[in-house]
């Protein structure tokens with residue numbers, strides 16, 4: 001069990017990694033903001049240019065809500081180009097000039113929106129985003145009487161976000177104070193208390209024996225046995241349970257049943273529990289929220305009282321989601337009426353100050369009158385905040401389930417709220433420190449995620465360090481073959497920060513770098529029986545992490561073994577998973593090109609062939625959609641009846657292009673984009689709706705190119721985006737453009753390399769982040785009925801053993817079509 005030294009080393013290492021990450025983010029943003037012209041920032045998805053102010057209002061906490069849009073005078077379409085501004089991001093509204101350089105520091109100021117001159121802009125938090133509108137919530141001025149003075153033509157620029165880091169640092173400080181108490185420290189009423197949960201998470205005590213749940217009856221009769229087992233396991237685990245949900249296996253579905261079980265009085269649950277449900281992203285939180293709101297009211301008793309705290313990402317589209325937000329609930333309560341009067345007064349005063357109020361005739365008050373009005377506004381804001389504080393408290397107290405992102409669960413509104421259980425969805429996408437923010441608020445933790453999909457996005461990873469550590473560890477491994485060397489290596493290993501380098505699944509991003517053997521066979525299934533973490537003798541070792549990519553979910557699995565989790569094993573999404581293989585065999589037979597071994601690629605390579613397809617999806621194809629209507633028998637077969645199509649552009653010389661001046665730039669591939677357009681046209685002509693199609697590309701430049709080609713024809717309904725934006729989503733048809741196509745693999749610089757390892761890594765470089773198998777896993781598992789891959793197999797296959805296997809699988813199992821011949 002962990003001692004003080006290990007606890008200290010663990011927390012210190014986390015602090016160090018977070019510091020590096022914070023610095024890297026500030027540096028990256030500063031560099032971009034100071035070196036990039038706004039147009040390039042927009043292309044990189046970090047800014048939206050040429051905007052106008054649509055409205056200014058007041059939001060929760062007396063914040064000023066500034067709504068921006070693209071005026072038709074400057075743009076042909078009001079739809080924003082693809083961008084990465086999301087609710088919760090820190091951003092600045094600044095005057096949109098056409099000057100090419102913008103010397104600004106990306107460091108956020110302590111008091112946002114404290115300087116309101118046009119040059120400095122207005123800083124705040126992105127509050128809502130839709131296709132055509134973006135709302136920034138800015139703090140009201142603390143001092144002085146200056147107003148916002150927003151420019152007529154402006155842009156919004158994403159900033160480095162220090163608030164997230166501040167919260168994570170605070171969580172680590174609290175963790176240190178709880179697990180390593182200092183008797184001299186002053187009493188802090190907000191300091192969390194030590195709980196059995198914290199002991200287990202920190203390896204200070206083994207998880208307690210499961211408490212059997214009797215008479216468990218499931219609300220949802222359709223749950224499969226792996227889902228039922230995961231729910232039972234989560235209910236019976238006293239402190240912590242993990243649910244591993246590969247794509248489409250009903251992770252969210254399972255969490256909804258679990259929430260119902262925990263919050264309803266049943267023979268197996270005598271007391272309804274209070275839950276905090278968090279997610280790594282707003283999307284994951286809204287996904288659960290939507291499904292909770294869609295639940296029928298129970299036969300006896302009230303409907304579940306659910307409140308969403310924070311910034312719902314899809315709030316503009318979904319009315320019922322808006323109604324569940326703290327903001328709307330607070331505004332509708334009886335006590336809110338008084339606060340509302342103050343709010344109306346406040347908004348009227350702000351309108352007058354902007355020259356928009358009644359009788360203002362477009363003229364804003366000036367001089368002394370203006371100063372006086374600002375004083376009035378400040379007093380009104382204070383009164384509003386006080387009244388609203390009481391309203392918020394009572395709405396939250398009355399809520400049985402509160403939903404928030406991990407980060408926003410650390411906000412002021414939830415400061416004094418406690419819960420029985422905290423559930424964290426997409427826990428494998430959140431860094432550990434941010435998970436601690438909600439963990440302190442509950443006695444029990446349930447994590448759900450999939451370590452084989454996208455990890456948290458980390459920008460400070462030092463590849464050289466990683467390689468060095470890996471090289472060091474593999475030479476350690478060789479040395480440690482004698483008994484003496486083994487024990488020495490073992491004791492040295494315990495002191496090193498590490499993530500179990502031998503476990504391939506643990507670090508899938510670059511895990512195959514330098515791996516010279518290209519194995520054609522999938523990884524062997526794990527045969528060892530799950531170690532029960534509750535059995536005496538189970539040794540938990542708390543090791544400092546090597547990178548922030550090691551999530552709490554993965555750390556617990558390594559610390560306590562696979563017995564700490566349950567895996568969902570039936571997938572409900574793809575026709576081209578396991579069972580569909582039979583269909584492909586049949587098709588191949590007819591074409592007399594039968595392949596001996598046809599199996600689903602992601603299941604086999606990523607999940608040790610543990611996944612099976614539910615019969616309900618085993619044979620569903622695009623042609624079974626009610627709206628599908630092929631014009632000919634050939635179309636019915638070629639377009640609507642084929643689960644996987646691979647347009648192989650090898651030999652077509654459809655070379656990629658680098659955006660920007662150096663090799664690090666984003667990439668696009670115009671010819672591939674034309675093939676994408678051709679296939680979208682074909683699907684549409686066969687009746688597939690734009691809203692049923694998603695186009696995914698791993699590079700922002702290709703996304704931008706595809707948007708310019710497809711949006712004018714198919715509108716915003718056709719989803720076009722990067723892999724990262726698609727995690728947790730599904731579409732009937734998905735088209736992936738792999739982009740990378742180059743002849744560098746055969747160029748002179750490669751031929752000058754003599755060692756096979758150097759050569760391989762040079763080849764690998766040419767596919768960039770395509771070689772992250774978790775990213776590819778997400779991309780290839782978004783489709784329900786049809787997947788079309790467009791890429792150059794001759795370039796892509798050299799990227800990594802995983803890509804080689806995928807290309808081989810596609811060649812063998814997809815309907816391979818040669819792009820150049822079309």
Ligand SMILES: Nc1ncnc2c1ncn2[C@@H]1O[C@H](COP(=O)(O)OP(=O)(O)OP(=O)(O)O)[C@@H](O)[C@H]1O
Nearest residue numbers: 222223224245247248249250251252253572728729
């Ligand atoms: N037991 C079940 N019976 C019928 N349909 C199910 C069942 N479990 C899940 N599904 C369906 O499978 C699909 C995927 O479920 P869900 O979105 O919960 O999966 P997920 O694991 O959260 O997906 P992701 O890959 O996005 O993480 C949904 O359409 C859901 O309704």
